[in-house]
Every structure is written in structure tokens, then in C-alpha cells.
Amino acid sequence: MxxxxxxxxxxxxxxxxxxxxxxxxxxxxxxxxxxLIQAGVRNIEIGAFVRPDRVPQMADTDQLCHYFFSAPKRLxxxxxxxxxxxxxxxxRALEVGVTHFAVFTAATExxxxxxxxxxxQQSLKEFQEILRAARVVLGSKLKVRGYVSTAFGCPFEGKVxxxxxxxxxxxxxxxxxxxxxxxxxxxxxxxxxxQALIQPALKMLDRGQIAVHFHDTRGTALANTxxxxxxxxxxxxxxxxxxxxxxxxxxAAGNLATEDLLFMLNGMGMRTGxxxxxxxxxxxxxxxxxxxxxxxxxxxxxxxQFGLE
Amino acid sequence: MxxxxxxxxxxxxxxxxxxxxxxxxxxxxxxxxxxLIQAGVRNIEIGAFVRPDRVPQMADTDQLCHYFFSAPKRLxxxxxxxxxxxxxxxxRALEVGVTHFAVFTAATExxxxxxxxxxxQQSLKEFQEILRAARVVLGSKLKVRGYVSTAFGCPFEGKVxxxxxxxxxxxxxxxxxxxxxxxxxxxxxxxxxxQALIQPALKMLDRGQIAVHFHDTRGTALANTxxxxxxxxxxxxxxxxxxxxxxxxxxAAGNLATEDLLFMLNGMGMRTGxxxxxxxxxxxxxxxxxxxxxxxxxxxxxxxQFGLE
Numbered sequence: 220m221x222x223x224x225x226x227x228x229x230x231x232x233x234x235x236x237x238x239x240x241x242x243x244x245x246x247x248x249x250x251x252x253x254x255l256i257q258a259g260v261r262n263i264e265i266g267a268f269v270r271p272d273r274v275p276q277m278a279d280t281d282q283l284c285h286y287f288f289s290a291p292k293r294l295x296x297x298x299x300x301x302x303x304x305x306x307x308x309x310x311r312a313l314e315v316g317v318t319h320f321a322v323f324t325a326a327t328e329x330x331x332x333x334x335x336x337x338x339x340q341q342s343l344k345e346f347q348e349i350l351r352a353a354r355v356v357l358g359s360k361l362k363v364r365g366y367v368s369t370a371f372g373c374p375f376e377g378k379v380x381x382x383x384x385x386x387x388x389x390x391x392x393x394x395x396x397x398x399x400x401x402x403x404x405x406x407x408x409x410x411x412x413x414q415a416l417i418q419p420a421l422k423m424l425d426r427g428q429i430a431v432h433f434h435d436t437r438g439t440a441l442a443n444t445x446x447x448x449x450x451x452x453x454x455x456x457x458x459x460x461x462x463x464x465x466x467x468x469x470x471a472a473g474n475l476a477t478e479d480l481l482f483m484l485n486g487m488g489m490r491t492g493x494x495x496x497x498x499x500x501x502x503x504x505x506x507x508x509x510x511x512x513x514x515x516x517x518x519x520x521x522x523x524q525f526g527l528e
Numbered sequence: 529m530x531x532x533x534x535x536x537x538x539x540x541x542x543x544x545x546x547x548x549x550x551x552x553x554x555x556x557x558x559x560x561x562x563x564l565i566q567a568g569v570r571n572i573e574i575g576a577f578v579r580p581d582r583v584p585q586m587a588d589t590d591q592l593c594h595y596f597f598s599a600p601k602r603l604x605x606x607x608x609x610x611x612x613x614x615x616x617x618x619x620r621a622l623e624v625g626v627t628h629f630a631v632f633t634a635a636t637e638x639x640x641x642x643x644x645x646x647x648x649q650q651s652l653k654e655f656q657e658i659l660r661a662a663r664v665v666l667g668s669k670l671k672v673r674g675y676v677s678t679a680f681g682c683p684f685e686g687k688v689x690x691x692x693x694x695x696x697x698x699x700x701x702x703x704x705x706x707x708x709x710x711x712x713x714x715x716x717x718x719x720x721x722x723q724a725l726i727q728p729a730l731k732m733l734d735r736g737q738i739a740v741h742f743h744d745t746r747g748t749a750l751a752n753t754x755x756x757x758x759x760x761x762x763x764x765x766x767x768x769x770x771x772x773x774x775x776x777x778x779x780a781a782g783n784l785a786t787e788d789l790l791f792m793l794n795g796m797g798m799r800t801g802x803x804x805x806x807x808x809x810x811x812x813x814x815x816x817x818x819x820x821x822x823x824x825x826x827x828x829x830x831x832x833q834f835g836l837e
Contacts (some may be wrong), residue, residue: 442753
């Protein structure tokens with residue numbers, strides 16, 4: 220892997236929109252995802268096979284997948300990922316042709332129980348069964364990404380020791396997942412805690428197997444990303460415009476904004492394949508429907524300079 | 529200098545308030561400055577000896593200085609700095625007992641001309657005369673900080689080469705200024721451009737003589753600060769709550785917020801002497817008068833969690 224290549228893993232259409240109150244139509248989502256791909260996005264999470272009654276924002280995931288997977292040229296060079304939280308999600312995912320699965324667990328028991336209704340151990344067992352079954356159907360086409368949330372802090376248990384996170388990472392890796400995304404769910408990480416976790420994780424896994432997923436709740440997302448890049452990480456999760464917010468502190472900033480990340484990476488001479496200007500135009504068009512201020516600083520300035528058009 | 533000590537240079541009462549449309553009363557400013565000092569701030573820029581008709585926000589600088597300098601215990605352990613842009617400012621500054629002077633120039637000619645009405649060379653000449661005269665009166669009590677604005681980009685001339693900035697730094701240093709604050713006036717710096725400028729600057733000056741002054745216009749202020757700290761810089765300019773905005777892109781974020789900086793530094797185990805919680809309470813009380821959203825991410829989350837009280 221060349222050191223100046225960075226993979227941006229765009230989570231706006233899933234992690235982002237799932238935490239926005241505005242409901243987008245299927246047509247709007249297809250436009251959003253297609254436009255991000257046209258701007259150069261190569262890895263994008265487009266939906267989640269969760270219960271439509273519980274997460275109405277993701278209710279059209281099956282149709283969205285059908286649209287993209289039934290005619291592969293619609294995705295161009297991009298990989299579209301979906302969250303498959305359990306066995307009932309597995310069935311739906313396979314039916315509509317999903318090959319890139321994301322599974323979701325946590326570093327803290329309380330969060331796992333409240334968020335996915337399972338202990339960490341139960342979730343790992345569930346993933347094992349999902350992946351075993353999916354491999355039978357998809358063979359080597361199956362790609363799996365495992366999220367470890369609350370990796371730095373938990374809204375219920377407070378500070379989280381790296382040891383705890385590393386143990387979950389180790390077990391996920393043993394299941395054969397291709398990539399593990401280390402998530403600062405509540406945005407409490409800082410460069411020192413990033414280093415304290417990423418350094419030992421890099422002794423367990425290849426850097427291509429690790430992604431970081433920062434929230435900007437306390438302003439440190441980009442600084443944490445910089446430290447991760449310094450340490451060798453080359454896959455960064457981010458969300459168009461900072462879509463998503465923070466469910467644990469409504470009104471606070473959520474996901475790291477892809478635009479801010481791109482501005483920094485471009486400046487550092489790192490290549491992502493994404494055109495920042497094209498990307499901004501897509502996000503701005505989407506944000507016109509969302510009744511809250513933009514959280515991406517870069518986009519705020521873009522609007523101040525060029526207006527909303 | 530111990531490596532885990534970081535000096536925060538608080539610019540909220542000057543650089544911050546000067547760029548806010550709301551006018552604060554003398555009493556409110558005294559409260560604001562005194563409260564920041566009580567929260568542990570040790571270096572604070574409190575005013576500017578500019579023309580009151582041009583910058584009404586700074587019109588009470590003389591009275592403010594009189595209040596603090598006529599009874600030194602009001603400042604406690606803090607150093608209060610004032611901007612002294614020219615000879616007419618010098619007279620006023622000396623009359624009210626200012627000992628810590630800030631002078632202001634730029635790395636680009638167009639910005640210098642439009643902002644201070646002088647060429648860079650003229651401004652350096654002016655500073656030389658100001659400092660010579662001030663030294664006669666104050667002797668070794670005189671401390672001087674020189675700002676070099678547009679050090680990474682200029683609203684009129686675009687990208688700025690490190691060579692240009694280093695030349696201004698060298699000339700300022702030759703005048704005997706104690707500290708030079710390198711300013712990213714329009715917020716276009718990123719970690720690579722920070723490194724490209726700070727590394728050679730550190731060959732010319734001791735790290736204690738260099739401060740960095742980042743604006744968060746494109747989201748990179750804290751990442752740039754992290755890179756500066758990595759390189760050895762230990763003096764960081766920031767503004768309470770992110771006060772100040774960006775005069776070149778109204779609506780965009782301005783100065784790096786002190787709260788976000790403190791959160792990161794605390795996490796990294798660096799000592800500043802400032803209590804983050806006390807600091808937040810002061811900023812929030814001030815922000816109730818300002819009719820724009822908070823830009824500090826940390827404060828946004830603080831409000832989301834604890835409310836405005």
C-alpha cells in the first residue's frame with residue numbers, strides 16, 4: 220500500500236442519515252449515493268438491515284440495494300457496504316445481492332446491550348453465524364467490516380481501557396473480518412488516547428485492516444485522524460457534511476465531516492480519488508432539506524464564499 | 529522549559545471581540561477578563577490602541593487598561609497584552625501603564641496595506657520606533673509580541689511561500705521582539721504547510737519565541753496545533769468559545785476555540801494552568817449576549833449536556 224493513498228470510507232448515507240430526523244425518499248438517496256460516487260467516493264455505506272419500525276431512516280435499504288446491485292455499473296468503481304446486525308438482516312442482505320457486510324459491536328457491555336440488545340460475546344457469536352452462512356453463499360466475494368464502538372469512552376461506563384478494546388478487536392479478527400473500524404462513538408478521544416490504542420492494535424493487525432471512526436463532539440476528530448495517519452492508518456471513516464449529529468448529546472457535532480478531512484488530506488498531498496469541489500456541491504444540495512446548521516467547517520466557509528448554489 | 533507545559537495565549541477579549549458585532553460594556557469586559565484570569569489564564573490580550581471611530585469594539589481599551597494596571601493585583605499572575613499598532617497608540621499605551629505590547633504586520637504586502645495601511649517594511653520601521661521609545665520608558669519591563677498574519681494564505685494574494693514569512697520573522701526578531709505569533713488569518717493551513725513553515729522557523733528562533741495562531745475556517749485549526757506541538761511549539765493562541773469569526777468569510781468559523789484546545793491538551797497530559805470547566809462557564813455567560821451559534825465544539829457539547837446555566 221502506498222503511503223500517500225488514503226481510503227475514505229463514507230458513512231453519510233447510513234451512519235449519517237440514520238441520525239438525522241429528516242426522512243429522505245428512495246429517489247433522493249439514490250441521487251445522493253450516486254453523486255458521491257461520481258465525486259470519487261470508493262467505499263460507501265449505503266444502508267442497514269435493521270427493523271424499519273425502529274429505524275425508519277433505513278427502511279428503504281432493500282430497495283436501495285436492489286437498485287445498485289441489480290445493475291452493477293450504477294456503482295462504478297465503488298464498493299457499497301451495508302450494516303447487517305443479525306440473522307434476520309442476513310436473509311434480507313443476501314436476497315438483494317449485498318456482498319460487503321458491516322457488523323457492529325462495542326467495547327463496553329452496557330453500550331452493546333442497549334444498542335444491539337446483546338452482550339459483546341453474544342454479538343460475536345451472532346457474527347460468526349452470519350459470516351459462516353454468508354460465506355457459503357458468497358464465497359470469496361464476501362467482505363466484512365467490523366465496527367467496535369465506544370472504543371475510547373462509553374456514555375454509560377465512562378472511560379474505556381485500550382485492553383478492553385484490543386480484546387474485542389482480537390476476537391473480531393479471529394472471525395476473519397477484513398477490516399475493523401475503531402469508533403469513538405461519543406467523541407471523547409484525543410491524540411494521546413488514539414496513540415495508546417492504535418499502537419498496540421497495529422501490533423495485532425496489518426494497518427490495512429484498521430480503520431478509524433471519529434466523532435467531532437469535542438472538536439478533536441481531525442486532530443485524532445492526523446495522529447492516526449502519523450501512526451500509519453490509511454482508512455478513515457467520515458460523513459458528508461458531518462451528517463449524523465450525536466445521539467448522546469443532541470445539538471453537538473457528530474461524525475467527522477468528509478469535506479474537512481479532504482481539505483486536510485489534499486493539503487498533505489495524500490490521494491483519495493475524491494474531488495472536494497464536486498463533493499461539496501452534493502452535500503450542500505442534500506443539506507438544503509435538513510433543518511440544522513452545517514457542521515462541516517469547510518462547507519460553512521464554502522457557503523460563506525460561494526453561497527448555497 | 530518543560531515539554532508538558534503549554535502556554536495558552538487567550539485572544540478572545542481582543543481578536544475575538546473586535547470581530548463580533550455585539551458591543552460589550554466596559555463593565556462586562558472587566559468581568560470577562562477577570563473571570564478568564566480566575567479560570568487560570570496567564571496570558572491574555574485585552575485591547576488595542578486603534579482609532580475608536582474605526583474599531584468601536586476597542587474604544588474602551590484605555591479605561592480597561594487603567595482598571596487593570598492601576599491596581600496590579602487585579603491581574604493576579606496574568607500578563608495582559610495590548611495591540612499597539614503605531615506611534616499614536618504608543619502614547620496612549622504608555623499613559624495607562626501597558627508593558628506588554630503586541631505589534632501587527634503581515635507576510636503579504638496587499639494584506640499589510642489594506643489592514644494596517646503600511647507596507648511590511650513601513651510597519652517594521654514603525655515598530656522599531658515604537659519599541660525604541662517604549663524601551664526608554666519601560667526598560668526591561670517591556671515585552672513585545674509580533675504578529676505575522678497571512679502566514680499561510682492571503683485573501684488577496686493567495687498561497688504564501690514559507691520563504692516570505694521567514695523573511696518577515698527574521699526582521700521582526702532583529703527588532704528584539706520576545707515572541708512571534710505566526711497567524712493563519714484566513715484558515716487555510718494544514719499540517720503539511722504548518723510543518724513546512726515551523727521547521728525552518730525553529731532553526732531561526734528558540735521554540736519559546738514562537739507562537740501559532742490558527743483559525744478554524746476549514747476545520748484544521750486543532751490538527752495544525754497538534755502538528756505544531758509535535759514540532760516543539762509550546763505557545764498557542766486561541767479565543768474563548770471561538771469568539772471572532774472570520775471577517776473574510778462571514779458565517780465561517782474563526783479563531784481556534786480555547787475550550788477545544790484545552791480538551792485536547794488535557795487529554796494529552798499537557799499542563800496549561802487553566803480549569804476547563806471554569807473556563808466554559810465564563811464563555812457561556814458571555815455568549816448569551818452574542819447572537820450567533822457557538823463555534824467551540826466542546827462548548828456545544830457542554831451546552832447539550834448541561835444546558836446554558
